[in-house]
Amino acid sequence: MGVGSAKDIGQGAGVFRRHVLYIPGYDPFPPRRYRELYRTEGAAQAAISGYRLAIQPRAGETYGWRVAAEIDGRAVEAEVEVLVWSDLVKGSxxxxxxxxxxxxxxxxxxxxxxxxxxxxxxxxxxxxxxxxxxxxxxxxxxxxxxxxxxxxxxxxxxxxxxxxxxxxxxxxxxxxxxxxxxxxxxxxxxxxxxxxxxxVEGGAYPAVLEARLAAFRARVRAALASGVDEVLVVGHSSGVHLGVSVLADLIREGVPGGPALGFLSLGQAVPMVSYLPGAARLRGDLAYLSTREELTWVDVTAPGDGCSFALCDPVAVSGVAPEGQRWPLILSAAFTQTLSPETWRALRRRYFRLHFQYLCAFDNLSGGPGDYDYFRITAGPLTLADRFRGRKPSASRITTPLSPFRDMA
Structure with a gap:
C-alpha cells in the first residue's frame, strides 16, 4: 500500500493520537537527517508490511514532523519531536x-x-x-x-x-x-x-548537559498535558541513558494521569557510562526507573549491532537491580532473522549503518520476532504497553552484575 498523502488517510472518530519524543545519540548533525530517515524508511516499511504512512511538516519552536497513518484498519496521528543536543556534541x-x-x-x-x-x-x-x-x-x-x-x-x-x-x-x-x-x-x-x-566528569553529566535534560523533561511534561493517547520517549544509542535520567526525574516530580507513557530504548550502550566511578546519578536513575508503574520500558538491541551492549539488561548488569524490578523488557531485533539474507549480506560489515537499523525498515519480519517494527510502534494504533503485553524477555538476556561501582545518587 505504501506512503500516501495525508488527505488519503482517514482522520475521523477513533483516531489514535501519539506524541513521540526522540533523543538521538552523540550526533553533531542537524535533526533533519532523522526526518529524512523516517520518511524514506517508513515508506519502505509501509510498502513491505501493507499499511499507509504519510509525513507532514510540523510547525513550532522545536524540530519535528507529523505522521498520518492507517495501520490495522485504524487511523493514527503522531507528532514526532526531536530533542536536540547536537549543538553540545559539536561543541565537544x-x-x-x-x-x-x-x-x-x-x-x-x-x-x-x-x-x-x-x-x-x-x-x-x-x-x-x-x-x-x-x-x-x-x-x-x-x-x-x-x-x-x-x-x-x-x-x-x-x-x-x-x-x-x-x-x-x-x-x-x-x-x-x-x-x-x-x-x-x-x-x-x-x-x-x-x-x-x-x-568529562568521570561518568557524571556535565552541567551543560544537565540543563538540557531539564529542558527535555519539560518537553515530555508538555506532551503529557496535550491530550494524546500515548507519549512515547525513544532513546537511541547515547540517547538511552539520557532518556533514563529524563524519565526518572519526571516521575519523581509526579506524572499526571492521562496518556500512557512509554520508553523505547534502542541500541543502548548504558554500561559504558554506568560502569564509571562518577555515574552514581545514572545508576540511581536506572534502579528507580526499573520499578515504576507509571511507564512501560522496552529495550531493543541486536547481537548483530557491534556498537551496542546487545541483550544486556542495563539495570542488572550495572549491579543496581532492586527488589521488584519490572523494567526494562529486553528484546532482540534479531537482524539475522528479521532482515532478508540479501539485506543482511549487504549490511553485515557496515557497522555504523547497523547501529541505526532499529530506525529503519525490516524486510523479513515473518522470519523472526516480528513484533519489532519501529513504524508500527511510533505510528500504530497500540500503545507500547499493549503491543508488548505478555511478551517474555529474550532467552539470551544478560543480567550478570559486573560493574565495579554500585553506589547510587
Whole structure:
C-alpha cells in the first residue's frame, strides 16, 4: 500500500493520537537527517508490511514532523519531536589534533584505572572492540606520523640541525592532519570525542548537559498535558541513558494521569557510562526507573549491532537491580532473522549503518520476532504497553552484575 498523502488517510472518530519524543545519540548533525530517515524508511516499511504512512511538516519552536497513518484498519496521528543536543556534541568535538590525543590519554586512563575496561570486556566484547577502535587507530596514526618525521629527519641530515627537525615536525604534523581530514570515512576522531564526552566528569553529566535534560523533561511534561493517547520517549544509542535520567526525574516530580507513557530504548550502550566511578546519578536513575508503574520500558538491541551492549539488561548488569524490578523488557531485533539474507549480506560489515537499523525498515519480519517494527510502534494504533503485553524477555538476556561501582545518587 505504501506512503500516501495525508488527505488519503482517514482522520475521523477513533483516531489514535501519539506524541513521540526522540533523543538521538552523540550526533553533531542537524535533526533533519532523522526526518529524512523516517520518511524514506517508513515508506519502505509501509510498502513491505501493507499499511499507509504519510509525513507532514510540523510547525513550532522545536524540530519535528507529523505522521498520518492507517495501520490495522485504524487511523493514527503522531507528532514526532526531536530533542536536540547536537549543538553540545559539536561543541565537544572542536578539540583539534593535540586535544584529541589528550582526550585519548585521559579517557584510557579513567577506564583502566577504574577497572571498568576489563569488566566491560567480560560483559560484551563487540562494543568494546568498537570502543578500542579509535584508540588503536589514533596510536597507529601517531606512529605513522613519527615514522614520516623520522624519515624526513634522516633525509635532511645534511641540513642544519634545527632546519631538519623543523621539517620533520612539519611532515609528522601534516600526516596527522591528513588523517584528520579523512575522518569522515574513518570515524576515529568522532568516536574518540564520543567516549571522551562521557568521561568529562568521570561518568557524571556535565552541567551543560544537565540543563538540557531539564529542558527535555519539560518537553515530555508538555506532551503529557496535550491530550494524546500515548507519549512515547525513544532513546537511541547515547540517547538511552539520557532518556533514563529524563524519565526518572519526571516521575519523581509526579506524572499526571492521562496518556500512557512509554520508553523505547534502542541500541543502548548504558554500561559504558554506568560502569564509571562518577555515574552514581545514572545508576540511581536506572534502579528507580526499573520499578515504576507509571511507564512501560522496552529495550531493543541486536547481537548483530557491534556498537551496542546487545541483550544486556542495563539495570542488572550495572549491579543496581532492586527488589521488584519490572523494567526494562529486553528484546532482540534479531537482524539475522528479521532482515532478508540479501539485506543482511549487504549490511553485515557496515557497522555504523547497523547501529541505526532499529530506525529503519525490516524486510523479513515473518522470519523472526516480528513484533519489532519501529513504524508500527511510533505510528500504530497500540500503545507500547499493549503491543508488548505478555511478551517474555529474550532467552539470551544478560543480567550478570559486573560493574565495579554500585553506589547510587
Amino acid at each position: 568535538m572542536g578539540r583539534g589534533i593535540a586535544g584529541t590525543y589528550a582526550q585519548l590519554a585521559r579517557t584510557a586512563w579513567l577506564y583502566l584505572r577504574s577497572g571498568a575496561l576489563k569488566r566491560l570486556i567480560r560483559l560484551r566484547k563487540g562494543p568494546m572492540i568498537a570502543a578500542l577502535y579509535p584508540a588503536v587507530l589514533l596510536v597507529v596514526q601517531g606512529l605513522v606520523a613519527l615514522a614520516a618525521g623520522g624519515l624526513v629527519l634522516w633525509l635532511t641530515r645534511a641540513l642544519p640541525w634545527g632546519l631538519g627537525w623543523l621539517l620533520a615536525l612539519a611532515s609528522g604534523w601534516a600526516v596527522l592532519e591528513g588523517f584528520r581530514r579523512i575522518d569522515h570515512r574513518l570515524f576515529v576522531y568522532y568516536l574518540m570525542h564520543d567516549y571522551a564526552f562521557t568521561t
